[in-house]
Amino acid sequence: MMRELIAVTARPGIISFAGGLPAPELLPVEAWAECTARVLADDGPRALQYGPPFPPLQAQIADLMRRRGADVAPEQVFITSGCQQGLHIAGRLLMDPDSAVVLDRYVFPGVRQAFTGFARDAREVPSDVAGGLDLDAVAAAATRRPAPRAIAVVPDFHNPLGVSLGEAARDRLIDLSRDTGVPLVEDDPYGWLQFEGEPARPLVARDPDRVIYLGSFSKTVAPALRAGWLVAPPHLFDKLRVIKESVDLETSALIQRTLSAFLAAGHLDAHLSRVRATYHTRRDRMVDLIARHFPAGTRWSAPRGGMFVWAELPEGIDTLALLPTAIEAGVAYIPGAAFASTGGHHAMRLNFSNASPEAMETGLATLGHVLHTGLDRPPG
Template sequence: MTFQMARRAERMNPSIIREILKVTERPGIISLAGGLPSPDSFPVEAMRAASERVLRDAPREALQYAASEGFAPLREWVAAQLAAQGLKADASQVLITTGSQQGLDLVGKVLIDPGSGVAVERPTYLGALQAFAPYEPEIVSVECDDDGPIPQALEAARGSRFLYLLPNFQNPSGRCMSAARRAQVSDAARALGLPIVEDNPYGDLWFDTEPPAPLAARWPEGTVYLGSFSKVLAPGLRLGYVLAPPELFPKLLQAKQAADLHSPGFNQRVVHEVIRDGFLREHVPTIRARYKAQRDAMRAALEKHMPAGCHWNVPVGGMFFWVELPEGVDATAMLPKAVERGMAYVPGAAFFADHAKANTLRLSFVTVSPAQIEQGIAMLAQAIKEAA
């Protein structure tokens, strides 16, 4: 090949989830794989009306280059929402990003040197591992239980650049950290001088009880907080945000300018037009109700069909079930058989930075009907029985 690749390019790998999504495009496949919001939840009419108002009232501004920090009224809205959750938030600390995935990349670019430590939960979000990998960190996996990271286990991350966490309905495990565990983890990280990167794409998708206050509310000067509009509006808008301590914000902004100058200004204005008068207070509860019903359908299907030796926790929000299969069953090796039967899932091994548990898998319940959920779980159960 004519081109010589950079060393960082060797650390870039395809997303197994994206590769599996290609399989699910086959006719008749019931996909419980992708972490995609339900398109039935997209506020199409509200978006159409907002787009018309933006193009009517500020067409030149909406279609022009914009400030790298983001649309000022949208930044102010974000800051107000976070302040209401107990965060120390000012609009000057809010950076609008091209999806929260870009926020992860900017954090990696600014904070990671080759060989520096980055601590993550075990398991953790695959997209974060992908975002951090090109900057050549040494990943430190922190042991977790059903309540999240074990505070004493943070000692293994001493000296790392940061600890990456998803406290609310974690992808992939679905777990939600209790208030007590958040306090313990935050206090332990502060004592170690270990900054926190808190990723919260699913926090609004609770079913019965709102999750506890963010870790960033306990240690604002030591926490970077990431949020997203993808799960409450539409992922195709590609809008997220970062709330950063004042001393870190300028470098994140410079990294953002180098990456794409700014996130789409038209999209930002449309989103602000939709949400500025309280639209989400009525819209998000409809998403919660839909997802809760689908969660209940998957729980019932798992209880009905799964063979002995399988274990799972019932999520109280978010989009995912995390399933542990009988010892010796390799979910990656089993996937082709499941696809032959007509369903797809994500093998759990991809979510581990090291010492992967091959007998785990992730199931998403939000993009398929209850009838399809039961059919897909029945197919999965048969594949497990054959593999066991």
């Protein structure tokens, strides 16, 4: 459903809040071109050959993880072809046809697909814009028999809700994993995009023996790189290598070496500084415009990072049914139903990273009018 919606909403002339796209004007085109040229000049054919994980990049990612408070050795870092591949590898490692997984009720479809493609039972637990993940429901699902094989969570700037778990909630998840023996899969593509407040330590920093951690350069550098990483306990290394090799053999040697050069040149910190400042401004603008233009009774998240705002509309508005009307009016979003196995028709996910302030002003005013029309009453 998601890919079909993205294709429809990407039509020319549409102001789209649909895709999880970085701001195009911030993509590091010149720095990447310089690093690519340097790698090709220095490494020559080696950069274009088959090759194993690039040790300098593994060491650099381990350094990045230490900055988040996680003591990770370079050999624990598995380079993946994007975070989605990491999810697939984790699902294949942990699941079998008779197994169960614990998931958010609302979750990015790629997370659900990665686990339910291998498991029979998806135990969905509530989460919302006010309280985030319902940890009592997680505990109940984790202690049901048969025991689940994994609890999959997005602790930072959840896609689609935009909410984050606090320190106490993270500690409780770790305690739950220890008590039940159920491992945690920490999907963290947005943790580096925090622009407000103090960051919480990732789950893997609290107990690396209980967590499989997934990171990504798609949101922090550029989506087209299709590069990410997985961190896992040492006893899983051999199985992970076999699964990775069976999926695509290896991640592009050219991309790995160029990423390493990009990090070594110090480009990431400067790039993230620009990205965070821009996204902070755009988040502020989006929530102000939602408050101004959306119907009374709308609830929305105000994330401290990431790319998405989740809006829950008053009863009577079906965001899936209204999407063709919105597209006809020149604006697009992803209906909440795209993130749920059932329900979600009253909600929508809005991306704030990709739209210019001018497009955001026009697009959210237009969308507000469409939503008021859906309630059969004019905007006030």
